[in-house]
Amino acid sequence: xLISTRGEYGLRAMMVLAEEFxxxxxxxxxxxxxxxxxxxxxxxxxxxLRTKELVTSFRGAKGGYKLSRPPSDITVGDVLxxxxxxxxxxxxxxxxxxxxxxxxxxxxxxxVWQKLKVAMDEVLDTTTLADILARASKE
Amino acid sequence: xLISTRGEYGLRAMMVLAEEFxxxxxxxxxxxxxxxxxxxxxxxxxxxLRTKELVTSFRGAKGGYKLSRPPSDITVGDVLxxxxxxxxxxxxxxxxxxxxxxxxxxxxxxxVWQKLKVAMDEVLDTTTLADILARASKE
DNA sequence: AAAATACCCTAGTCTTTTACTCGGGATTAT
DNA sequence: ATAATCCCGAGTAAAAGACTAGGGTATTTT
Numbered sequence: 001x002l003i004s005t006r007g008e009y010g011l012r013a014m015m016v017l018a019e020e021f022x023x024x025x026x027x028x029x030x031x032x033x034x035x036x037x038x039x040x041x042x043x044x045x046x047x048x049l050r051t052k053e054l055v056t057s058f059r060g061a062k063g064g065y066k067l068s069r070p071p072s073d074i075t076v077g078d079v080l081x082x083x084x085x086x087x088x089x090x091x092x093x094x095x096x097x098x099x100x101x102x103x104x105x106x107x108x109x110x111x112v113w114q115k116l117k118v119a120m121d122e123v124l125d126t127t128t129l130a131d132i133l134a135r136a137s138k139e
Numbered sequence: 140x141l142i143s144t145r146g147e148y149g150l151r152a153m154m155v156l157a158e159e160f161x162x163x164x165x166x167x168x169x170x171x172x173x174x175x176x177x178x179x180x181x182x183x184x185x186x187x188l189r190t191k192e193l194v195t196s197f198r199g200a201k202g203g204y205k206l207s208r209p210p211s212d213i214t215v216g217d218v219l220x221x222x223x224x225x226x227x228x229x230x231x232x233x234x235x236x237x238x239x240x241x242x243x244x245x246x247x248x249x250x251v252w253q254k255l256k257v258a259m260d261e262v263l264d265t266t267t268l269a270d271i272l273a274r275a276s277k278e
Numbered sequence: 279a280a281a282a283t284a285c286c287c288t289a290g291t292c293t294t295t296t297a298c299t300c301g302g303g304a305t306t307a308t
Numbered sequence: 309a310t311a312a313t314c315c316c317g318a319g320t321a322a323a324a325g326a327c328t329a330g331g332g333t334a335t336t337t338t
Binding site: 004005038040058060061063 | 324325326327328329333335336337
């Protein structure tokens with residue numbers, strides 16, 4: 001499976017923040033309850049989301065998290081990349097890796113992985129949280 | 140990573156058979172040497188490829204494997220599906236699973252996973268071994 | 279000032295998956 | 309007969325995944 005619980009829970013949590021974007025910060029406990037997730041596990045995910053500057057945190061009573069940018073400015077790819085690392089189908093086409101094919105010269109299969117990655121990135125980079133929101137409210 | 144060594148090695152091995160499609164059967168040892176893979180590990184992969192009827196086996200001396208169909212009739216998706224099982228980005232959009240979302244009603248993120256799957260399937264189902272072969276010989 | 283709320287951080291642990299290896303058996307060409 | 313080859317069921321070591329434990333620190337409300 002391409003997406004682990006990190007990406008799954010993380011995106012779900014980000015959608016809660018997207019819904020509440022115009023309200024105050026949302027505490028993790030509230031997100032955890034709404035989505036039936038572990039609050040402790042969410043903390044780990046939100047650390048990564050914060051360092052990648054996708055969310056802003058507010059400490060203390062009445063604290064919580066807010067999206068750093070409007071939902072229309074955050075793509076699914078932004079979120080998943082922050083939580084899962086590279087989403088390439090194979091190491092040899094991952095951005096953060098040296099594009100080294102350790103097998104025979106001119107590895108013919110590599111171009112398939114590259115095509116796959118392009119197709120995946122297209123969806124990930126063009127779908128924003130606002131798009132999901134719009135889609136959800138229609139149903 | 141979406142693709143494990145099963146899919147990676149398996150597709151590579153299938154390409155060797157594709158190149159040799161008009162010759163006699165190719166023994167695993169030869170594939171293993173050419174691609175620097177473990178022969179024993181390949182045996183496991185070929186068991187699956189055989190039961191999915193992508194390759195035909197010939198026992199005994201001078202035996203080996205052949206593609207069951209011409210390279211233009213075998214897609215990358217056929218091979219990967221045989222070796223990796225479902226290639227969906229998430230369980231909830233995998234074909235062999237009940238499409239059950241165990242979280243809150245109308246899970247809004249599901250449509251993203253579905254879009255992703257469609258984009259991936261498009262590549263996997265339209266790229267054949269012959270396409271890879273053609274691409275490789277051009278370089 | 280104190281209590282409550284909430285984020286922040288480092289470990290550790292249990293389970294599952296991955297990536298194989300081992301050792302044998304069956305079949306066929308020579 | 310013998311060598312080459314496919315066939316098969318176990319087992320295993322390492323890595324990844326999915327968390328939990330438990331402390332700390334900052335902020336706000338009262």
